[in-house]
Amino acid sequence: MHKILLVVRHEIVTTLQKRSFWVMTILFPAIILVFNVGTQILARNSFSQEDVQGILAGAVDQNETIAYVDESGLIKDRPAELPAAMLHAFADEAEARAALAAGDYDYFFLIPADYVQSGRLIVITTDFQPLNTPNEDLLSFVLAYNLTGDEATAVALLDPTRTMQVQAMAPQNSNDQSNPLAFFVPFATMFIFFFLISMSSGFMLQSVSREKENRTVEVLLLSLRPRELMLGKVLGLSVVALIQMVVWMGGSLVALNRSQSLFAAMAGYTLPPGFIVYALLFFALGYLLYASMMGAIGALAPNAREGGQFTFFVLLPLLIPLWLNVSFIQAPHGALSTALSLFPLTAPTAMMTRMAVGGVPTWQIFASLGGLAVTTYLLVLLAARFFRADTLLSTSSIKWQNFIAELRHSG
Amino acid sequence: MSTVLISSVRKSFGRVEAVKDVSFEVFPGEIFGLLGPNGAGKTTTIRMMLDIFEPDGGQVSVFDGRITEAKKQRIGYMPEDRGLYKDLQLEQTLVFLATLKGLAESEAKSRLEGWLKRLDLYDHRQKKIQELSKGMQQKAQLIATLLHDPDLIVVDEPFSGLDPVNTRLVKDIIEEQRQAGKTIIMSTHQMYQVEALCNRIVLIDNGRTVLYGEVSKIKRDFSGNAILLEGHGDFSQVPGVLEARRQNGAWHLALGSDANPQEIFRHLARQDDVTIERFEIAEPSLDDIFVRVVQEGKQSREADHA
Numbered sequence: 212m213h214k215i216l217l218v219v220r221h222e223i224v225t226t227l228q229k230r231s232f233w234v235m236t237i238l239f240p241a242i243i244l245v246f247n248v249g250t251q252i253l254a255r256n257s258f259s260q261e262d263v264q265g266i267l268a269g270a271v272d273q274n275e276t277i278a279y280v281d282e283s284g285l286i287k288d289r290p291a292e293l294p295a296a297m298l299h300a301f302a303d304e305a306e307a308r309a310a311l312a313a314g315d316y317d318y319f320f321l322i323p324a325d326y327v328q329s330g331r332l333i334v335i336t337t338d339f340q341p342l343n344t345p346n347e348d349l350l351s352f353v354l355a356y357n358l359t360g361d362e363a364t365a366v367a368l369l370d371p372t373r374t375m376q377v378q379a380m381a382p383q384n385s386n387d388q389s390n391p392l393a394f395f396v397p398f399a400t401m402f403i404f405f406f407l408i409s410m411s412s413g414f415m416l417q418s419v420s421r422e423k424e425n426r427t428v429e430v431l432l433l434s435l436r437p438r439e440l441m442l443g444k445v446l447g448l449s450v451v452a453l454i455q456m457v458v459w460m461g462g463s464l465v466a467l468n469r470s471q472s473l474f475a476a477m478a479g480y481t482l483p484p485g486f487i488v489y490a491l492l493f494f495a496l497g498y499l500l501y502a503s504m505m506g507a508i509g510a511l512a513p514n515a516r517e518g519g520q521f522t523f524f525v526l527l528p529l530l531i532p533l534w535l536n537v538s539f540i541q542a543p544h545g546a547l548s549t550a551l552s553l554f555p556l557t558a559p560t561a562m563m564t565r566m567a568v569g570g571v572p573t574w575q576i577f578a579s580l581g582g583l584a585v586t587t588y589l590l591v592l593l594a595a596r597f598f599r600a601d602t603l604l605s606t607s608s609i610k611w612q613n614f615i616a617e618l619r620h621s622g
Numbered sequence: 623m624s625t626v627l628i629s630s631v632r633k634s635f636g637r638v639e640a641v642k643d644v645s646f647e648v649f650p651g652e653i654f655g656l657l658g659p660n661g662a663g664k665t666t667t668i669r670m671m672l673d674i675f676e677p678d679g680g681q682v683s684v685f686d687g688r689i690t691e692a693k694k695q696r697i698g699y700m701p702e703d704r705g706l707y708k709d710l711q712l713e714q715t716l717v718f719l720a721t722l723k724g725l726a727e728s729e730a731k732s733r734l735e736g737w738l739k740r741l742d743l744y745d746h747r748q749k750k751i752q753e754l755s756k757g758m759q760q761k762a763q764l765i766a767t768l769l770h771d772p773d774l775i776v777v778d779e780p781f782s783g784l785d786p787v788n789t790r791l792v793k794d795i796i797e798e799q800r801q802a803g804k805t806i807i808m809s810t811h812q813m814y815q816v817e818a819l820c821n822r823i824v825l826i827d828n829g830r831t832v833l834y835g836e837v838s839k840i841k842r843d844f845s846g847n848a849i850l851l852e853g854h855g856d857f858s859q860v861p862g863v864l865e866a867r868r869q870n871g872a873w874h875l876a877l878g879s880d881a882n883p884q885e886i887f888r889h890l891a892r893q894d895d896v897t898i899e900r901f902e903i904a905e906p907s908l909d910d911i912f913v914r915v916v917q918e919g920k921q922s923r924e925a926d927h928a
Contacts, residue, residue: 214722221718225710426703430766432674433699434722600674601635 214435218443219450226414226451235410236455237462277349278319280307283326290356290365298353304335311337318345322354396482397539400567403459404560405533407494409526411452412501418444419509419603420518428603437510441598445502452498483569490563492580497559500587501529503594510602512609521609528556532564543568553579555586623686624649625774625805626671631680632829633666640666641677642829648807648822650773653800655816655823655837656809657908659916663829664809665702668776671807672699684774695724698772702779702809704763708752712743715751716766723770730769737765741791756783764792768799775799778809793819813909825912827919833911841905847914848906849875849883855896862886865913872900876910879918 226232278299279286289298299316301307307319318336326332334345348369355365422428431440504525505518512518531551532539538547543565552562553575562579565571626648633641641663648654658664669675671682673689685693707715713734720730738744741761746754751762760783767775780796781789796819800806810816816823817837825833833840851857851873858866862881867874877886883903890896906914 217718217721225707228710421707421709425708426701426705427707428705429669429674429701429703430699430705430719431722433672433694433697434719600669604669604674 215439215443215446218435218440219447222418222444222447223450223454226418226448227454232414232451236458275346275349276316277346277353278307278310278316279322279350280304280319281322282324283322284324285322285326286353286357288357289353290362292362293353297349308335311335320345320350327358397543397564397567398536401532401536401539401560401564403456404490404494404497404563405529407452407456407459408497408501408559409529410455411448411498412505412526413522414448414451415444415502416505416509416518416522417515418448419506420512420515423509423512423603424514432600432603437598437600437603438595441503441506441595444506445499448502449495449498452494456494481569483566483571486566489566489576489580493559493563493583496580496583496587497529500556500559500583500590501525503587503591507594507597508609510598511605513606517609528554529560531557532561536564539564539568544570549575553582555579555582558583624683625685626807627681627683628667628671629681629683631667631670631677631682633663633670633675633678639829641670641826644680644824644826644829644831646824646831646834648805650805651800651803652821653796653806653808653819655820656807656826657811657813657816657823657912658826662826664826665778667826668699668778668807668809672697672776695770696773698723698767698770698775700763700767700775700777700780702782704759706751706759706762706766709750711748712751712754712762713738713747716762716769719766720769723772725770733769733771734765737769741765757785757788760784761788761792764795768795773804775804775806776809777806779811780808781810781812781815813907813912817908823908825915827916828923832915832919837908840911841908844906844911844914845903847877847879847881848904848910849873849877849886850900850902850904851875851890851898852900853896853898855893857890857896860886861889864917865910874904874907874910876906876914878914 276297276299278301280301280303282304286298286300289295301310301319304321307316307321310316311319314337318334321333321335323329323331323333332350336345351369352365355368356362359365359368422431428440435443505522508518508521508525509515512521535547535551538545539561542548548561548565551557552565552571554561558579562571562576566576624647626646628647629645631641631644632639644663644667646654646656656664656668666675670677671684673682673684673694682689685696687693713731716734717727717730720734721727725733734747735744738747741764743754743758743761743765746758751759754762760780764777764780767777775796777796780792784792793815796806796808808816808820820837822836823833823840824831852871853873857863857873857875860866860875862878862885863875864878865876875886877883887898887901890898890901
């Protein structure tokens, strides 16, 4: 036991000494969160602003004028709220092209005579400009207005489901969905769990590979049994992961304290009872599951580079909820989200994300935890069988046929 | 009572028989040479002896019985491939490895200072191991092997990467350990170091013990199978000679087991293009014996396959 504790301490100290650990801990998640949450919020905002003010705001902000040639004669009027200066009609295509050539406009819309029948709309630009896209929202609004003759109907036509509200009969969370944290908290939970588990289990692979590459493992095996070494590493790196969690939680609290509006919003946001306890349980089991699989890869691969080729396949289940994050935000208790939160390999991120939204039936939480615990137990047993002296001292490349042979051998 | 007893051990990895039949015994206070060509099964034998690998058959006894965790604390092992954390500081690494061997951290640090100073590494103790030269890393590995004051010391190529000054220093340390009553098993391809240090040797080839005993007796047994020759002409293509090499102006001929010095002399005397100024039956070096035994084994296996 004393030797296992020495390995635990060694793993903690040597990992915390690494600059790469702190770079990964502080910088990487921040960049990912900014990119992902930022784009999600932008996407949400762009949908939520699909009303007259929303459409106008962007165009007015950019001081934009829509130039067009209306051969169909459809545009007879403009919505009352649309300033006249924002629309410029040319009499014919030749006149519009001359204005384009003179540099007055970058592009103009040509509405053909058969527009209503064909739906065909042409944009004529001075040059191919992939980053300067025509403002079709504004023109759509003007066309819809002229087709319907009513501003409200035009807006409804452009986004018929913008005010949809879901009223489920199943228990729902009590949080106000207009609170920005109703979106942010589940999303952040998903990211935190993904990073915590993938990074800390990645440290396991690095640690085992490093000792293989350095040949230190040969010296260590004279003092420790392979499974003692594995246990020491798993425990040590779990502490490292907890430190990482504390850093991220601490960072989040500091950010909340600095932003009074966010702090106020947080006060109005409630997490389900026992959330922290469940979070620790899902993290512990998820970490054990993935760290032991990564440890097994480290034991089989001759170096970190070769082992790294297999990590994608191991971490794939953990990534799936991330790829399907839209379904967790839009329908956290839908069939897909529920299935992923009950499947053991995706449960740590999926269930915690659903729990952060709230309203998850208790039986589902326990079923998810139970399945995860059983799977973790079985995979830890399997990984421990790969963690043998002959695999740890082998310099052979890892191949699928070797992997299958090892599975048979370990059985 | 022997420190190590290896009796008919064997070990396979899949279809590969790494060790087929190896036996030897090592006693306290001796430096024992574990020799063999590359891939002969030396490292696998060492790993079985140290309980890193479990043998498929045969018997391994260390300190008069099966190896236990307590007995492992009394062993120092220096593998051929240096086994140190390259990205960690020298002192930190050596203290960690010593504590795993049961030494208290304070005691490890205290002992380490003396060793670092003796091996001229004290000023480098805060450096990462990858920043040290190859020779320095080799000396650091020796410290890792000896810091916990083991009774059985197993060193694989201990002189690798060392300059003559440090080679002498490491030889002196190994000899000191022997004088202190420690058992030392040394595996190396540097035969002159084996001749200088070892009392007894075992030669493993193709997973089997092919030669075992006292160095002096083995050399006596093989005398008459080497010739020291001075003269003019090419002596490299003489029938019955396994290896001919020039050494300090003289030719050293290692003879095959069926060659006879008298026949070699008669053959040379009949040659018009050579003159002989000195012809002497020499005691073979361990190097000659190693080459002869290994080459004859290889020829025998090739004949069996044919």
